[in-house]
Amino acid sequence: CFIDLDVGDNSLRSYLLSVNEHFFLDIQTRSDGSKFAELILESPLDREQQKTHLMVLTAVDGGSPERSGTASIVVQVLDTNDNAPQFDRQVYSVDLIENAPIGTLIMQMNATDLDEGVNAEVTYSFTLYTSEKTQETFSLDPSSGEIRVKDMIDFEEVKSFEMYVEAKDKAVNPLSGQCKILVFITDLNDNHPEITIKSFQSSIKENDPVGTLIAIIGVSDRDSGDNGKVVLSIHNAEILPFHFYQVPVFRFSDFTLMVMKGTCL
Template sequence: LFISGSATPGERFSLPNAVDPDVGINTIKTYKLSVSEHFTIEIQTGSDGTQYVDLVLTKSLDREEKAVHNLILTAVDGGVPVRSGTANIIVRVQDTNDNPPRFDKQTYTINMTENSPIGALVMKLNATDLDEGLNSEIVYSFTLYTSEKTQDVFAMNPNTGEITVKGTIDYEDMKFYEMHIEARDKGAHPLLGQCKVVVHVTDMNDNYPEITIQSVKNTVDENIPVGSVIALVGISDRDTGENGKVSLSIHQRISFYSAGMTPIYTFVFIFFS
């Protein structure tokens, strides 16, 4: 007997009648059902005295909690001695789309180096759905909260949940990316679950130091005082951390003094000596 998981208490399901070749008092008198918290029976008598039995749902079903209910229906006659016969009733609960897909985390955080190759796997998401059939098949996608810039860099496989690189990851352009992901089932009335993936970009030493020179004096007099500033040299590197630290050396025999440093520029004053 197949019963929908969305069936409501009070619904009735006809059961086959037992057959007793005896007549009169010796024929079937009543029916009994094995103990069940979800079902009971109701017996009705037709105009010809035939008894009909209905299985009545008394408590809502949950396929994920219990997919099969095994019941025993007993038919009892009115003879002496009393005789009875039994029938096994197997109730299979049909799935309804009552469970949304679920991720095991609300937020996933990972680190990736910039300039990761196209096609590189970022991560594989796996949402689970306790339903079955189409109600449990999941399609993954970015939600509207995922920026176009992020979607230009990352691709989502709708069937496998794999996120891969499809554009250039540049630390100097974006320090981190946020992807808002939706897992939607294929039920007639789809349910969905959501999560967020945060990708922190790790800087690589992919930028050369840049040098700018500003001359303080276009020409140098032969009697210029020692210690006079001749030029101002600016050094910059777009990388960060150790990758962004720079040093300057001058091959000519001339003294120089590092006067100060900022996170972006190192200033070097070139002195005459």
């Protein structure tokens, strides 16, 4: 409040407020003719856009020469929780090799919250959409947002995982943001080929014709791609009178071979 001890035209005549977007002055006159000004909010404030508003209030009298006095007004905008934590993407995808050691860091979650203080402090958790199996396989640190391997991962058992992560702020009325993480497991050659003799004729007669079937052998390898392809060979094949013939069957890494008599015994 400004006080001008002069009277009549020389007393306080008006108030002026420096130009600003959010406030205006409402000048009131008391019954004794003295004036006072109210600072009124004209449009909503957004702390995330501007934290402090600085204005200058000038009081001018009606004298000649005109005299004025000024005062600074500083308005500090307090935060309300009006921003939800946000991830930079809605879906993340990660490749992870099977048998990765327990504790391996696969992802560091980082959600941003434009508010301040507890309104911007974020905790992370798996949502209910994340399967029990996935939650047993991966851990999520609530405060750092680190996702690590918690249990052995076998590509032959599960080839991908889906996680749904929520970031929630610590405000009294919390807001949250979600994202999805897809983990694709890559195969490692961790399975030996398995040989099964499906039929075998242990004795053959001399002069049996070329092409006589001696054995059917099944070979399989649980791995994928080149890790699951199998080459079957006979030890010392060059001095033995037998050959393999591959008979394709239904599964990619499973085929049957026949041992044939190649030359006369």
